[in-house]
Amino acid sequence: MHRELVLLIVLIGVTVAAFVATRAVALSNKALHHRQAAAWFDEAQRASRSGNAETAIAGFRRAVSRAPENRQYRLELAEELAVGGLYDEAKRVLLALREAEPEDPDTNVQLARLEALGADADATRRYYQNALAGLWRPEQAAERRRLRIELIEFLLAHDERARALSELLLLAANLPQEAALQAQVGQMFLAAGDPRLALDHSVLAIRLDPENADALAGAGEAAFELGDYNRALRYLKTVPRENTHAAELRELAQLILSGDPLVPRLGANERRRRLSAAFQRAADRLDLCLSEPSAHASASLLRLQREAEDFTSVLEGSRRREPRDLADEGVDLVYRIERAVEQSCETPPAPFDRALLLIGRRHGFEQS
Amino acid sequence: MSDISLSDTRRLRLRENQLFLALSIIIGILAGLAAVLFTLAIDRADDALFGLAPSWLRILLVPVVVSIGTGILLATVFPGVRGSGVPQTKAAFHLQGGVIPGRVPLGKFVTGVLCIGSGHSMGREGPSVQIGAGIASVIGQWLRLSPARVKELVPVGAAGALAAAFNTPIAAVLFALEEIIGDLNATLIGSTVVASVASVVVQRSILGNEPLFHVPAYQLVHPAELIGYAALGVVGGAVSLIFCKSLLALRQAFLDMPRSTVIWQPAIGGVAIGAGLLFVPEMKGVGYEYVDQALNGGLVFRTLVLLCFVKLAATIISYCSGNAGGIFAPSLYIGAMAGGAIGTLVNLVAPFPTGEPGAYALVGMGTLFAGIIRAPMTSVFMIFEITQDYQILVPLMVANLLSFVISRRYQPIPVYDALLRQDRIHLPGAGTRASLGWTARDVMNVEAPFLAADTLVHEARGAAQVNRRAAYLVGTPERLLGLVTPERLEEALEAGRGGEAVATLAEETFAHVHPDHAIDIVLERLADSTGLLPVVSRAAGRVDGVITFDDIARFTRRRQASGASERPENEARTGQRTSFGDARDQTAQANR
Numbered sequence: 001m002h003r004e005l006v007l008l009i010v011l012i013g014v015t016v017a018a019f020v021a022t023r024a025v026a027l028s029n030k031a032l033h034h035r036q037a038a039a040w041f042d043e044a045q046r047a048s049r050s051g052n053a054e055t056a057i058a059g060f061r062r063a064v065s066r067a068p069e070n071r072q073y074r075l076e077l078a079e080e081l082a083v084g085g086l087y088d089e090a091k092r093v094l095l096a097l098r099e100a101e102p103e104d105p106d107t108n109v110q111l112a113r114l115e116a117l118g119a120d121a122d123a124t125r126r127y128y129q130n131a132l133a134g135l136w137r138p139e140q141a142a143e144r145r146r147l148r149i150e151l152i153e154f155l156l157a158h159d160e161r162a163r164a165l166s167e168l169l170l171l172a173a174n175l176p177q178e179a180a181l182q183a184q185v186g187q188m189f190l191a192a193g194d195p196r197l198a199l200d201h202s203v204l205a206i207r208l209d210p211e212n213a214d215a216l217a218g219a220g221e222a223a224f225e226l227g228d229y230n231r232a233l234r235y236l237k238t239v240p241r242e243n244t245h246a247a248e249l250r251e252l253a254q255l256i257l258s259g260d261p262l263v264p265r266l267g268a269n270e271r272r273r274r275l276s277a278a279f280q281r282a283a284d285r286l287d288l289c290l291s292e293p294s295a296h297a298s299a300s301l302l303r304l305q306r307e308a309e310d311f312t313s314v315l316e317g318s319r320r321r322e323p324r325d326l327a328d329e330g331v332d333l334v335y336r337i338e339r340a341v342e343q344s345c346e347t348p349p350a351p352f353d354r355a356l357l358l359i360g361r362r363h364g365f366e367q368s
Numbered sequence: 369m370s371d372i373s374l375s376d377t378r379r380l381r382l383r384e385n386q387l388f389l390a391l392s393i394i395i396g397i398l399a400g401l402a403a404v405l406f407t408l409a410i411d412r413a414d415d416a417l418f419g420l421a422p423s424w425l426r427i428l429l430v431p432v433v434v435s436i437g438t439g440i441l442l443a444t445v446f447p448g449v450r451g452s453g454v455p456q457t458k459a460a461f462h463l464q465g466g467v468i469p470g471r472v473p474l475g476k477f478v479t480g481v482l483c484i485g486s487g488h489s490m491g492r493e494g495p496s497v498q499i500g501a502g503i504a505s506v507i508g509q510w511l512r513l514s515p516a517r518v519k520e521l522v523p524v525g526a527a528g529a530l531a532a533a534f535n536t537p538i539a540a541v542l543f544a545l546e547e548i549i550g551d552l553n554a555t556l557i558g559s560t561v562v563a564s565v566a567s568v569v570v571q572r573s574i575l576g577n578e579p580l581f582h583v584p585a586y587q588l589v590h591p592a593e594l595i596g597y598a599a600l601g602v603v604g605g606a607v608s609l610i611f612c613k614s615l616l617a618l619r620q621a622f623l624d625m626p627r628s629t630v631i632w633q634p635a636i637g638g639v640a641i642g643a644g645l646l647f648v649p650e651m652k653g654v655g656y657e658y659v660d661q662a663l664n665g666g667l668v669f670r671t672l673v674l675l676c677f678v679k680l681a682a683t684i685i686s687y688c689s690g691n692a693g694g695i696f697a698p699s700l701y702i703g704a705m706a707g708g709a710i711g712t713l714v715n716l717v718a719p720f721p722t723g724e725p726g727a728y729a730l731v732g733m734g735t736l737f738a739g740i741i742r743a744p745m746t747s748v749f750m751i752f753e754i755t756q757d758y759q760i761l762v763p764l765m766v767a768n769l770l771s772f773v774i775s776r777r778y779q780p781i782p783v784y785d786a787l788l789r790q791d792r793i794h795l796p797g798a799g800t801r802a803s804l805g806w807t808a809r810d811v812m813n814v815e816a817p818f819l820a821a822d823t824l825v826h827e828a829r830g831a832a833q834v835n836r837r838a839a840y841l842v843g844t845p846e847r848l849l850g851l852v853t854p855e856r857l858e859e860a861l862e863a864g865r866g867g868e869a870v871a872t873l874a875e876e877t878f879a880h881v882h883p884d885h886a887i888d889i890v891l892e893r894l895a896d897s898t899g900l901l902p903v904v905s906r907a908a909g910r911v912d913g914v915i916t917f918d919d920i921a922r923f924t925r926r927r928q929a930s931g932a933s934e935r936p937e938n939e940a941r942t943g944q945r946t947s948f949g950d951a952r953d954q955t956a957q958a959n960r
Contacts, residue, residue, distance in 0.1 A: 022401045036415070068582070
């Protein structure tokens with residue numbers, strides 16, 4: 001028995017020595033693999049930068065096969081696979097990563113971007129929100145903010161305004177005093193349908209940087225949306241000419257301010273002149289619309305034509321009537337004509353037509 | 369002996385069992401370490417020989433030059449380590465009492481690393497099995513264990529090595545039982561499990577828990593999808609058949625070449641592989657990274673089909689030309705590609721919702737393994753261990769079963785056994801192994817009536833008239849050419865062929881038995897024979913003796929006279945349970 005014990009002890013010694021030796025070889029191999037993986041990764045990145053997706057994918061794949069535990073290699077592989085159009089495989093790579101670390105923001109962001117390409121809005125939003133709810137270091141606040149902005153832009157692009165607004169409120173709560181950022185958030189509030197907050201952020205941005213063109217345009221647009229055309233015009237006048245949208249709004253604001261018959265403290269003659277001009281434009285447009293070969297002469301349009309004829313005689317014999325009452329009646333009719341023509345005729349509206357519609361809305365005729 | 373009490377005997381047995389258990393753990397660890405080292409060495413060799421971005425000349429020359437070197441090693445220093453290693457391990461277990469010389473694991477390690485590392489399309493699992501089994505056998509011999517214990521250590525070492533090589537402990541145990549021992553109910557299950565677990569623990573402590581393949585969670589998306597998996601089973605069976613038939617045919621062609629070419633044969637494979645690698649680098653070595661890609665849907669249909677057939681051809685050439693490496697990994701590779709291709713097709717044409725092509729690639733791996741290796745249980749558990757997901761089991765079993773049945777129908781002899789038969793080694797069947805009764809060895813007459821091949825027919829007739837045997841063996845015990853009956857000799861003489869050599873009359877096809885065949889098989893074959901049944905050894909094809917009806921009758925009378933009707937099997941088994949000291953005495957006796 002003594003001999004067997006000695007032999008077993010020798011065997012155990014040999015086993016321990018073999019374990020140590022094998023471990024040393026394994027560590028050395030691992031180091032070699034990491035060097036090889038890094039070399040493949042560098043080559044793949046070069047290929048990726050030069051737009052050669054196929055070579056880049058092959059390189060990233062080799063890097064991953066050499067260092068499968070490296071997250072960065074896998075993320076880059078997934079990104080390149082998506083670039084190469086291999087969405088399913090990219091998704092699988094990312095899902096495998098996510099399985100290991102469900103709260104990893106990078107993985108969730110990549111998944112979100114991938115899903116965004118595939119038009120699965122729900123999945124995209126979920127991954128973005130998972131990424132935002134993930135583990136972020138304090139120094140990553142700006143990165144996290146950028147991600148939230150990315151999510152908001154995605155939601156706005158998919159017409160999910162309510163969700164976008166709720167994300168915007170979260171974003172606005174911790175926004176630094178930076179003009180560009182405030183201006184961007186202002187424009188996003190505007191797109192999400194909240195011109196009041198849009199105006200607040202744009203004004204703040206102008207205060208921080210009075211020359212900020214985006215902030216000026218945003219403030220002008222927000223004021224325009226709120227129906228405050230004077231304020232809108234004030235901001236829009238300072239916006240550089242290249243901004244065509246702002247120029248368009250400026251023209252409209254000017255038309256509204258100069259053509260609104262219901263503006264308070266307006267002389268009787270001027271009120272009458274504005275009303276005549278507005279009514280004449282609407283009546284002409286209605287006639288033009290009814291004369292179109294493709295026009296659908298509905299009962300409502302014909303009724304409006306009769307009303308217009310009646311109002312012409314009223315307007316001509318109205319010297320004794322209170323201009324304000326007449327203007328109310330006229331603006332209401334003009335608004336209804338413009339809206340009906342817009343819905344029934346193919347003729348595109350001129351800026352003045354749009355201004356007349358906005359004047360009607362401004363004075364609450366939309367509800368009538 | 370009469371001084372030893374029953375309790376002493378029990379204590380001795382318990383101690384021996386404990387020692388065997390401890391030995392199983394140590395062997396499991398050592399086999400696992402050897403498998404890990406083998407894998408690492410292949411990686412190193414690949415890196416040293418090819419580097420990161422090899423030139424075309426280097427790709428072409430490396431397999432050729434290395435194959436010339438390994439050809440010399442395999443022909444001169446390490447004979448018997450060509451190919452997979454699984455058939456040799458089976459032969460060692462069943463026919464050589466588990467005795468494997470020390471140079472076998474060493475030779476397999478060196479040549480396996482060189483062959484696989486130089487780009488040959490071969491697997492590392494088969495060689496790992498032979499290395500593990502060899503280490504176990506060498507340790508058993510070194511400790512001077514009883515022959516029965518040495519034999520028992522072979523599957524223990526094989527399971528340990530495979531568990532580490534493939535990171536699938538359950539499949540490794542099943543493989544050892546199903547393929548090496550050939551019996552899932554074997555009593556060695558405990559030792560193999562212990563070795564397998566020890567091996568995997570060591571492997572994971574060194575290489576980490578990173579799985580061999582990164583497989584997403586797959587499942588059966590729609591019940592009708594089973595039709596797709598059934599189609600995969602049929603295709604898998606067909607591809608398995610193509611693989612096995614081509615492998616055996618080409619290997620036979622290489623075996624039929626003159627013996628002087630054996631040393632250069634691996635280089636022929638090297639030339640083919642070098643040229644192939646220039647066009648399809650994905651066929652190089654083990655190729656698990658491409659299997660991983662197929663499992664993750666990273667390969668398109670055309671690539672999958674191309675790699676399926678290129679890998680099949682490359683593996684056959686590498687293997688048949690006599691290089692050292694296995695067919696375990698290639699069968700998984702080919703299966704993954706075939707499965708991926710079928711999966712892509714099913715995705716395109718199926719009118720019902722289907723799983724990803726990767727799911728089919730995964731099932732394809734098991735399907736080809738079941739069809740080629742013919743170990744269905746191992747294949748199912750292997751895939752289960754890779755995925756750790758029950759969802760894939762039903763389609764896997766459907767596809768595996770179909771592939772297995774088709775392969776068995778058209779290639780009745782499993783590939784490992786067929787490879788051994790090409791080397792003139794016949795493994796005992798399950799029935800023979802299970803037989804506890806009398807065997808051909810007990811009945812046979814060692815004095816076989818031989819006629820030299822150049823004996824003239826009229827001389828042979830003269831001898832036959834004197835000896836009056838039912839038939840005569842033509843040739844020598846080492847090289848049996850055939851059988852000739854006295855009637856045949858008479859006919860030849862009447863036809864005026866008395867001056868011809870008797871070899872021209874020898875019947876080349878004749879009934880024969882192996883020494884371990886049970887007596888009922890002997891009687892059955894004797895009834896179909898000319899009245900004389902040669903007993904041929906499994907390992908070398910040597911004639912050990914003959915059996916006639918007279919021998920059966922003589923044997924029966926002898927047994928009746930001695931009053932024994934049952935074989936003393938229990939005594940023999942008790943003999944197997946000798947302690948280390950007893951084994952030492954037996955070995956010493958055998959050496960004397």
